Amino acid sequence: MTNEFVLEAISREFPDSVLDTSEPHGMLTLEVKKDDLKKIVHYLRDSSLEIKFLTDICGIHYPEFPDKEIGVIYHLQNMMTNFRIRLKIFMTRENIEVDSLTELYAGANWMERETxxxxxxxxxxxxxxxAILNMEDLGYHPMLKEYRLEDGTRVDKDDAMFGR
Structure with a gap:
């Protein structure tokens, strides 16, 4: 199974759903429409592609891009052929909701809770x-890039040292 074969199959089945494609480090990476994600994952799992293993779900925050500020990244794999694919969806801060995949993958439960x-x-x-790792009364989501990484009173460190 090749990246081209899988991309063609997805594009044929969902012609308007794929927004962007790339192959960083040889892994097929697709940005898809948020509303079509569950249908695409269902197709990948139940079609002849047999991409049945959900490896990971994680979030990402790009505050510099208001139209694509919050994202969710899904890594899926066909264990028989070792084919891997990455799906990305993005949303605005006002619409920070996506369909759960727990109906398709039991393992999505804890991954979605962590995200x-x-x-x-x-x-x-x-x-x-x-909440699964933080205290339920924490009151904020610590991976959002809204808070300084270091104490603002310190002069020996700043956020630029940490990639910001």
């Missing part, structure tokens, strides 16, 4: 969406 906990992304249809 909610750290980024505040709500997963529609999740059976138990609550």
């Amino acid at each position: 909610f906990d750290f980024y505040g992304i709500k997963f529609k249809g999740h059976p138990d969406l609550r």
Whole structure:
């Protein structure tokens, strides 16, 4: 199975859903429409592509891009052929909600809870969406780039040292 073969299959099945494609480090990476994500993942799992393993779900925050400020990244794999694919969706801060994949993958439960906990992304249809690693009364989502990394009173360190 090749990147070209899988991309062609997805493009044929969902002609208007793929917004961008790339192949960093040889891994097929697709940015897809948020509303079509669950249908695409369902197709990847149940079609002859047999991409049945959900490896990871994680969030990302790009405050410098208001139209694509919050993202969710999904890594999926066909264990028989070792083919891997990355799907990305992006949303605005006002619309920080996406369909849950817990119906398709039981393992999505804790991954979505972790992503909610750290980024505040709500997963529609999740059976138990609550904090998993942080205290429930924390009051903020620590992976959002809204807070300084260092104490503002220190002069020996600044956020530029940490890639900001």
